[in-house]
Amino acid sequence: QSVLTQSPSASGTPGQTVTISCSGSSSNIGSHYVYWFQQVAGSAPRLVMFRNRQRPSGVPDRFSGSKTGTSASLVISAVRPEDEADYFCVAWDNTLTGLWAFGGGTKLTVV
Amino acid sequence: EVLLVESGGGLVKPGGPLRLSCVASGFNFSEYTFNWVRQRPGKGLEWVASIGPRGRSLDYAEALRGRFVVSRDNLKNTLFLNVSEVMTDDTAVYFCATEVWDFWGRGTLVTVS
Numbered sequence: 001q002s003v004l005t006q007s008p009s010a011s012g013t014p015g016q017t018v019t020i021s022c023s024g025s026s027s028n029i030g031s032h033y034v035y036w037f038q039q040v041a042g043s044a045p046r047l048v049m050f051r052n053r054q055r056p057s058g059v060p061d062r063f064s065g066s067k068t069g070t071s072a073s074l075v076i077s078a079v080r081p082e083d084e085a086d087y088f089c090v091a092w093d094n095t096l097t098g099l100w101a102f103g104g105g106t107k108l109t110v111v
Numbered sequence: 112e113v114l115l116v117e118s119g120g121g122l123v124k125p126g127g128p129l130r131l132s133c134v135a136s137g138f139n140f141s142e143y144t145f146n147w148v149r150q151r152p153g154k155g156l157e158w159v160a161s162i163g164p165r166g167r168s169l170d171y172a173e174a175l176r177g178r179f180v181v182s183r184d185n186l187k188n189t190l191f192l193n194v195s196e197v198m199t200d201d202t203a204v205y206f207c208a209t210e211v212w213d214f215w216g217r218g219t220l221v222t223v224s
Contacts, residue, residue: 002155035211035212037156037212039156043217044206044215044216044217044218045156045206045208045212045215046215047212047213047215050211050212050213056213086155088155088156090156090158090212099158099170099172099173100146100158100161101158102155102156102157102158103155104155105155105156
């Protein structure tokens with residue numbers, strides 16, 4: 001059971017806009033930055049968004065992030081077949097001794 | 112070029128010890144906090160532990176505290192993750208990553224059987 005909640009799957013056709021959501025609570029998303037990763041099968045995760053809405057260099061501007069209250073979203077505009085991957089969110093959680101809380105991941109299929 | 116390279120995985124018998132390493136290069140290792148993360152087969156990512164720049168600040172996932180110990184050698188640019196009494200549930204790919212997740216290793220597979 002993941003601390004952050006993500007829908008298990010999402011899909012889109014090339015050119016569409018896809019939104020992947022991540023829901024948490026006041027102890028994590030509500031008070032800390034959210035980071036997003038892309039993981040292609042068999043590969044290490046790749047950071048695609050940090051501090052809620054900032055893109056690392058090399059990540060296309062088709063990727064954007066936002067946060068409202070205790071939820072965050074990763075939006076992929078004009079989705080491409082190469083965007084097909086698992087996407088994970090993570091945020092620090094200040095309950096107990098503190099921990100990094102991951103979402104369970106959303107598998108994006110580009111059909 | 113920033114590189115993180117994990118090693119030490121393989122087949123381990125239940126109840127045995129495990130020591131994973133992560134060698135870093137391409138940046139000033141001793142200035143950074145690092146994370147260990149694992150991914151069980153077919154599952155999502157699970158944070159395991161974090162270690163501060165001097166190795167004094169340590170955080171662990173509550174469920175793993177006690178069996179997992181993270182350490183580092185700043186002279187050798189190396190992180191370590193020691194696991195005592197491994198269990199079949201510890202079977203996973205183990206990754207090291209920087210504090211703010213911008214760099215990851217390719218992971219090392221641990222199979223407990």
